[in-house]
Amino acid sequence: MFVRLLPCSFHRIPKSDDLPDSQPLTSFVVRGAQGAGPLAIDAGSLGLVGEAEDMARVREVLLTHAHIDHVATLPMWIEAVLSKDRAPVKVHATAPTIQALREHFFNNVIFPNFEQLTEADGRALMEFVEVPVEKAFEIAGFHVQGFNVEHPVPTTGYYVTDGQDGVIFAADSGPTERLWEVVATAPNVRAVVLETSFPDWMDHIAMSAGHLTPNLLKRELEKAPEGLRILVAHLKPAYRAEILRSIDLLEDRRIQFIEPGAEVEL
Numbered sequence: 116m117f118v119r120l121l122p123c124s125f126h127r128i129p130k131s132d133d134l135p136d137s138q139p140l141t142s143f144v145v146r147g148a149q150g151a152g153p154l155a156i157d158a159g160s161l162g163l164v165g166e167a168e169d170m171a172r173v174r175e176v177l178l179t180h181a182h183i184d185h186v187a188t189l190p191m192w193i194e195a196v197l198s199k200d201r202a203p204v205k206v207h208a209t210a211p212t213i214q215a216l217r218e219h220f221f222n223n224v225i226f227p228n229f230e231q232l233t234e235a236d237g238r239a240l241m242e243f244v245e246v247p248v249e250k251a252f253e254i255a256g257f258h259v260q261g262f263n264v265e266h267p268v269p270t271t272g273y274y275v276t277d278g279q280d281g282v283i284f285a286a287d288s289g290p291t292e293r294l295w296e297v298v299a300t301a302p303n304v305r306a307v308v309l310e311t312s313f314p315d316w317m318d319h320i321a322m323s324a325g326h327l328t329p330n331l332l333k334r335e336l337e338k339a340p341e342g343l344r345i346l347v348a349h350l351k352p353a354y355r356a357e358i359l360r361s362i363d364l365l366e367d368r369r370i371q372f373i374e375p376g377a378e379v380e381l
């Protein structure tokens with residue numbers, strides 16, 4: 116099973132340090148055994164990666180929540196996929212996320228309402244597909260289960276498995292118990308993708324906004340089983356170096372930073 120954090124920023128040339136590249140927008144692409152995937156989790160930068168053909172290789176997207184850093188480039192991705200076959204582009208998300216996107220994004224103001232735009236034969240350009248929470252479903256050859264996490268808007272983490280291996284995308288979330296219950300019961304979980312958005316001195320903001328700091332990450336890891344890989348992403352670019360230093364000081368061997376662009380094999 117492979118997980119890739121999609122890049123979204125220009126490379127610093129030459130790289131001024133050995134830190135992972137800045138990553139203000141979030142999208143992952145997961146591929147599994149027996150042809151499962153590619154499945155995109157979130158579309159922060161999905162519509163920025165490469166030429167239209169590159170973007171169109173991903174045919175399914177599953178959203179964790181409606182915040183702009185996770186949906187910003189949905190329109191560009193949808194346009195890249197549109198004419199590749201005769202089926203409408205499908206965007207999978209929970210009901211509250213779909214409602215937020217209809218009201219605030221595809222509302223004929225910020226962007227055209229692609230659900231109402233049809234071809235001459237009446238075929239819609241885009242469909243939202245509602246996914247359940249706490250109930251299994253299938254998408255792009257993967258078995259998936261969503262669960263609620265702690266964030267100011269309705270936000271869903273996902274356990275994604277190809278039947279052999281599994282990975283959990285915890286999305287944006289402050290401290291959570293439900294995530295670790297899912298880890299304890301989901302078979303073959305190889306890794307959990309966690310966020311660490313703010314440095315420790317911003318813990319008040321982190322807690323109010325439903326995010327983690329390195330200290331809060333440490334407390335989450337006390338709930339994690341030995342041997343589980345923790346893939347850290349979603350570092351706010353302005354505090355990236357500081358967050359990385361603090362996480363290094365935790366000296367927890369389970370932690371690995373995801374480099375934008377690289378594919379991690381689980």
Ligand SMILES: [Zn+2]
Pocket residue numbers: 180182266287
């Ligand atoms: Zn968020």
Ligand SMILES: [Zn+2]
Pocket residue numbers: 141182184185287349
């Ligand atoms: Zn976010």
